[in-house]
Amino acid sequence: MRPHWQGVSVRDRDDTELACAELAALEDGTFGTALALRAPLKVGEHIGRAVLAVEEKDGVRHAESATAFSFTAMAHAASVNVWGLPSAIPAGERFSFEVGIKCSAGCKLAAER
Numbered sequence: 001m002r003p004h005w006q007g008v009s010v011r012d013r014d015d016t017e018l019a020c021a022e023l024a025a026l027e028d029g030t031f032g033t034a035l036a037l038r039a040p041l042k043v044g045e046h047i048g049r050a051v052l053a054v055e056e057k058d059g060v061r062h063a064e065s066a067t068a069f070s071f072t073a074m075a076h077a078a079s080v081n082v083w084g085l086p087s088a089i090p091a092g093e094r095f096s097f098e099v100g101i102k103c104s105a106g107c108k109l110a111a112e113r
Helices: none
Strands: 007-011 017-022 044-052 055-057 060-062 065-073 078-083 098-103
Touching: none
Parallel strands: none
Antiparallel strands: 007 017, 007 044, 044 065, 055 060, 078 098
């Protein structure tokens, strides 16, 4: 437990912490935060838990509380285009052409240099 810190922990099925954030007071008297997770590489349904850890503050002990959530990681579609092909290619000769690929989610597919 972090001293003087009250937050939410997001955990995977194996109870590994994926993210955590400190809670902030919201206008309606509740507490909340925003979190960002990296989508799993494995396609399919994934289950996680948002966990509020045990905390004692001002003599009041709050028990651990958690809720499960699920989401589906999907493969991105990609479109592939080819252009610049020669109209006739002699048998056994090398030739060149252009290939373009675009991810439906805007992923950067080029290698970082």
